Amino acid sequence: MNSRVAQAVILCFQAWIFIVGPALAQENQEDPSLKLEPAPVLEYRTVDGDEDKFREDWWMREGWAGGLERFSLEKRTRGDWLFQMGGRVIVPEEDYEFNLEFGKEDVGFLRTRYSEYRKYFDDTGGFFPSFSPTSFDLDRDLHLDIGDFILEAGMTLPDLPRVVVGYEHRFKEGEKSLLEWGGVTGGAFTRHIFPSFKEMDEELDIVRVEVSHSVSRVNMYDRLHYEKFQSETRRFEETQDLGSGASEGVEVAESYEHDALVNTLHLESQLTETVYLSLGWLLNDLEGEGSFDMMTVPFGPEPFDKNWQADSIVLDQESHVLNLNARAGPYRNVSVHGGIQADFTETEGETRAVLTETLPGVGPASPEARIISSTDQDGLEETLGLRYSGIPNTSLFAEGRWTQKGIDLLEREKEDAVVAFERLTDTEVDRSRYTLGFSTSPVRRLTFSGHYRRGTRESDYNHILDTEPGYSAFINAQELRTTEIDAKATARVTSAVKASFQYQFVSTEIDTFFQTDPPAAVESGDYTADVYSLSVTATPLARLYLTGLFSYRDIESESFDNGVPALGAYEADVYTFIGTAGWAVGEKTDLKLQYLYNRSDHFTGNPEDGLVLGRDNVRHGLSLDCSRRLTEKMKARFRYGFFKNDERGGGTAEDYEAHLMVIGLEYNF
Amino acid sequence: MKFIRLKTNPGDPGAYIRSLVRSMPPWALLLCSVLLIAVVSCSAPSRRTIAPAGMVKGAEPVGMETCAGCHEEEAREFENSSHGRYFIPGEEGEEVMACEACHGQGSLHLEVGGGVGQYIINPSRNPEPCLQCHAQTRVAFNLEYHHPVREERLTCTNCHDPHGDIYLARGMRMGRENAVCMQCHREQTRPRVFVHEALREGCTVCHRPHGSINDKLLKENDNNLCLKCHAQLSTPGTVLIGDFSHTTRLAEGSCWSAGCHTAIHGSDINPHLRY
Numbered sequence: 001m002n003s004r005v006a007q008a009v010i011l012c013f014q015a016w017i018f019i020v021g022p023a024l025a026q027e028n029q030e031d032p033s034l035k036l037e038p039a040p041v042l043e044y045r046t047v048d049g050d051e052d053k054f055r056e057d058w059w060m061r062e063g064w065a066g067g068l069e070r071f072s073l074e075k076r077t078r079g080d081w082l083f084q085m086g087g088r089v090i091v092p093e094e095d096y097e098f099n100l101e102f103g104k105e106d107v108g109f110l111r112t113r114y115s116e117y118r119k120y121f122d123d124t125g126g127f128f129p130s131f132s133p134t135s136f137d138l139d140r141d142l143h144l145d146i147g148d149f150i151l152e153a154g155m156t157l158p159d160l161p162r163v164v165v166g167y168e169h170r171f172k173e174g175e176k177s178l179l180e181w182g183g184v185t186g187g188a189f190t191r192h193i194f195p196s197f198k199e200m201d202e203e204l205d206i207v208r209v210e211v212s213h214s215v216s217r218v219n220m221y222d223r224l225h226y227e228k229f230q231s232e233t234r235r236f237e238e239t240q241d242l243g244s245g246a247s248e249g250v251e252v253a254e255s256y257e258h259d260a261l262v263n264t265l266h267l268e269s270q271l272t273e274t275v276y277l278s279l280g281w282l283l284n285d286l287e288g289e290g291s292f293d294m295m296t297v298p299f300g301p302e303p304f305d306k307n308w309q310a311d312s313i314v315l316d317q318e319s320h321v322l323n324l325n326a327r328a329g330p331y332r333n334v335s336v337h338g339g340i341q342a343d344f345t346e347t348e349g350e351t352r353a354v355l356t357e358t359l360p361g362v363g364p365a366s367p368e369a370r371i372i373s374s375t376d377q378d379g380l381e382e383t384l385g386l387r388y389s390g391i392p393n394t395s396l397f398a399e400g401r402w403t404q405k406g407i408d409l410l411e412r413e414k415e416d417a418v419v420a421f422e423r424l425t426d427t428e429v430d431r432s433r434y435t436l437g438f439s440t441s442p443v444r445r446l447t448f449s450g451h452y453r454r455g456t457r458e459s460d461y462n463h464i465l466d467t468e469p470g471y472s473a474f475i476n477a478q479e480l481r482t483t484e485i486d487a488k489a490t491a492r493v494t495s496a497v498k499a500s501f502q503y504q505f506v507s508t509e510i511d512t513f514f515q516t517d518p519p520a521a522v523e524s525g526d527y528t529a530d531v532y533s534l535s536v537t538a539t540p541l542a543r544l545y546l547t548g549l550f551s552y553r554d555i556e557s558e559s560f561d562n563g564v565p566a567l568g569a570y571e572a573d574v575y576t577f578i579g580t581a582g583w584a585v586g587e588k589t590d591l592k593l594q595y596l597y598n599r600s601d602h603f604t605g606n607p608e609d610g611l612v613l614g615r616d617n618v619r620h621g622l623s624l625d626c627s628r629r630l631t632e633k634m635k636a637r638f639r640y641g642f643f644k645n646d647e648r649g650g651g652t653a654e655d656y657e658a659h660l661m662v663i664g665l666e667y668n669f
Numbered sequence: 670m671k672f673i674r675l676k677t678n679p680g681d682p683g684a685y686i687r688s689l690v691r692s693m694p695p696w697a698l699l700l701c702s703v704l705l706i707a708v709v710s711c712s713a714p715s716r717r718t719i720a721p722a723g724m725v726k727g728a729e730p731v732g733m734e735t736c737a738g739c740h741e742e743e744a745r746e747f748e749n750s751s752h753g754r755y756f757i758p759g760e761e762g763e764e765v766m767a768c769e770a771c772h773g774q775g776s777l778h779l780e781v782g783g784g785v786g787q788y789i790i791n792p793s794r795n796p797e798p799c800l801q802c803h804a805q806t807r808v809a810f811n812l813e814y815h816h817p818v819r820e821e822r823l824t825c826t827n828c829h830d831p832h833g834d835i836y837l838a839r840g841m842r843m844g845r846e847n848a849v850c851m852q853c854h855r856e857q858t859r860p861r862v863f864v865h866e867a868l869r870e871g872c873t874v875c876h877r878p879h880g881s882i883n884d885k886l887l888k889e890n891d892n893n894l895c896l897k898c899h900a901q902l903s904t905p906g907t908v909l910i911g912d913f914s915h916t917t918r919l920a921e922g923s924c925w926s927a928g929c930h931t932a933i934h935g936s937d938i939n940p941h942l943r944y
Binding site: 117202235270315500504558 | 719755759801860870888889891895897898901903906907916919920926928944
């Protein structure tokens with residue numbers, strides 16, 4: 001929201017608090033149907049260290065902020081019509097929410113909502129200890145303003161179809177950080193650590209009509225949705241030579257828009273007391289177009305400098321999804337459910353571009369390219385499940401899910417009417433997933449639950465034609481196996497203490513088969529995670545509660561490194577503690593203490609052979625809230641917060657210590 | 670063990686207290702302050718009660734059958750849900766995974782004749798009841814990078830349907846691939862001339878949707894993320910991908926952070942997803 005609009009909004013709300021509020025409060029003394037609850041707030045945050053990282057971590061910026069943390073107004077009129085209004089306004093955080101609803105049960109409603117919030121991004125790139133400086137930042141206040149506006153009206157008359165007509169406008173605007181870092185050369189090393197960012201302006205407009213009705217035992221729901229999506233993005237990447245001070249920038253501008261029509265029809269019926277049936281159909285028809293413009297500055301004689309321009313990008317996509325599901329309980333304590341879903345998606349894409357590029361030993365060339373792709377994808381998924389609850393205090397369940405997918409892919413690029421590459425690949429994918437689970441409470445106050453899941457995915461690629469050697473036809477097949485175990489025990493130790501322990505194990509192995517003679521395969525991926533958590537909730541006194549959650553994650557992921565020292569396993573140990581205490585100190589005073597501790601240790605220091613990735617950082621977040629009722633209708637609130645980020649591995653550029661102070665009032669007229 | 674030598678001065682008893690306070694670490698000071706308030710608080714008579722988030726203060730459980738008396742449709746949907754599988758019938762509120770596990774105890778809601786927000790918790794506005802059981806998800810939302818549930822910008826029901834099947838796009842409900850993520854991330858999930866095949870398997874192949882210790886919610890922030898699938902056999906000491914040696918390039922950065930395969934979701938101009 002621009003500053004003029006923001007100022008206007010603030011003025012409106014100030015007027016509302018100081019003029020309308022007291023007036024309505026006066027009225028409220030005579031009118032019990034009116035509820036009015038504004039909560040003004042003033043905040044101050046101070047940061048010592050990386051302010052951008054603080055903003056990204058805690059979704060707030062340093063300095064003063066204030067407004068209405070919450071406000072609501074409720075009025076029931078004659079004839080039982082209900083008028084509700086509420087929201088939030090915090091500036092300069094660009095944090096707004098405004099809701100308005102007017103309606104009557106069994107007649108209809110009119111609703112509107114505007115909301116906006118800001119997401120911040122740190123502008124620091126990577127880290128390399130052999131460079132000076134060891135890391136770079138853009139010195140930009142990177143943030144996105146994300147919001148939506150919704151207006152909908154509905155008719156809810158009894159015995160008639162429920163009809164809702166709505167309009168939505170969603171937006172994202174601003175700048176965000178990217179992980180595509182620019183190269184920095186210093187001495188014998190080139191490492192990509194220079195930060196980059198993207199400007200973006202996205203708008204989505206949706207018009208929808210929803211109709212639902214019940215006839216006899218059949219419930220029908222249809223949603224017709226038309227959307228127009230528009231996106232303008234601009235990416236900036238820069239490379240630096242620390243020795244010569246030379247730099248080169250690459251700017252990629254993309255625009256895209258599409259119109260899409262989506263219709264979802266859903267029918268369901270509880271045919272008998274034990275048989276449930278549902279049927280659905282989804283249609284999605286999308287037509288999109290866009291442009292692409294890449295500029296290298298300065299565009300020089302260096303090989304591979306590119307100025308690519310595509311004024312015409314056309315995309316069409318059509319999807320159909322059809323599903324049928326049923327659940328039956330033919331015997332007491334036994335329930336069976338099954339479903340089948342078929343889908344078909346056809347996507348066509350065409351780009352016309354001029355690809356100006358400096359070729360080694362040749363110089364700049366500007367071929368005209370026509371690039372096309374065509375993808376036909378069809379899939380079938382079947383589900384069958386069983387639930388048994390015949391054992392006292394126990395529920396057992398099992399489910400199988402099988403998917404078959406076929407993808408026919410054609411990709412072709414012609415440069416100056418000559419085929420530069422052409423690929424024709426038929427892919428077949430088979431997936432299966434089996435789940436066994438239980439939930440039992442063998443003795444009062446003690447519950448165990450868990451599940452075991454085993455999944456496989458087999459992909460076969462039949463490369464009928466690939467004129468470009470190597471990519472991407474080098475993979476012939478891939479097999480993926482996943483195992484997942486989840487076990488949980490919950491004990492209500494006493495009426496005041498509840499504790500639960502949970503263990504999760506996830507393992508994924510991937511084998512990749514190559515196009516060699518003879519065919520060969522390697523275990524290309526191996527991922528394992530063990531996750532433990534213990535949580536306790538205690539209410540030792542009616543006026544006191546304590547909650548604590550401790551979690552430890554041990555993650556290891558390896559890929560096929562073929563003895564290359566730049567590659568190593570990804571290992572992470574993550575420790576988290578979240579504690580809360582709430583306390584009614586007296587008749588008028590409440591205290592709430594919250595503490596977050598998070599240590600993420602996944603530092604890989606390998607500067608000679610590769611990047612220094614990962615980090616070993618400790619974050620603390622502490623807040624103490626104190627609220628006191630001043631009068632019957634007014635409460636005062638004070639909050640102090642302390643936040644700290646301490647990097648122990650890859651430099652200290654993102655370290656900070658921050659303090660937060662909040663004072664607020666809550667009126668309840 | 671390190672002992673703290675405290676100043677003592679018989680003429681100034683306050684010096685001992687000041688010295689003690691100064692020598693204490695901040696956490697011990699905070700603990701002492703809290704204990705002091707506790708002593709004062711407990712000596713002051715009060716009949717107030719306080720409840721952790723996710724519970725209705727002063728209410729008692731009424732059981733699922735009572736809820737189903739009015740909320741017939743929700744009860745029927747619940748039977749088709751992933752949550753419904755864990756339901757164990759019981760007596761007098763001792764049910765496991767029933768309505769009140771998420772909506773709070775219902776006795777006060779029943780007493781006032783029901784109604785929206787009347788002594789009942791709505792997890793679509795407050796994710797606390799979900800996070801009571803899904804402890805690991807609570808942890809994920811408190812990691813360095815996360816979807817803004819802790820910040821109250823999103824709630825669980827933006828992506829999950831607790832009464833129906835757990836993913837909006839699946840099972841009894843229906844949608845397209847990545848339909849849940851597509852609600853907000855249109856730019857990443859829109860059609861492209863060249864699409865990263867991983868996207869056809871779903872966004873969660875590379876991203877952890879609740880939270881991650883890696884930026885952009887990535888599962889791993891190094892080349893392991895890509896090389897698990899993009900591996901090729903070659904002579905030891907070299908990394909060949911698509912018959913092209915990436916050995917020196919991988920030392921400079923990861924596949925996407927080195928500024929090479931930057932159009933990682935898909936490209937309209939380059940089949941190698943380079944721009």
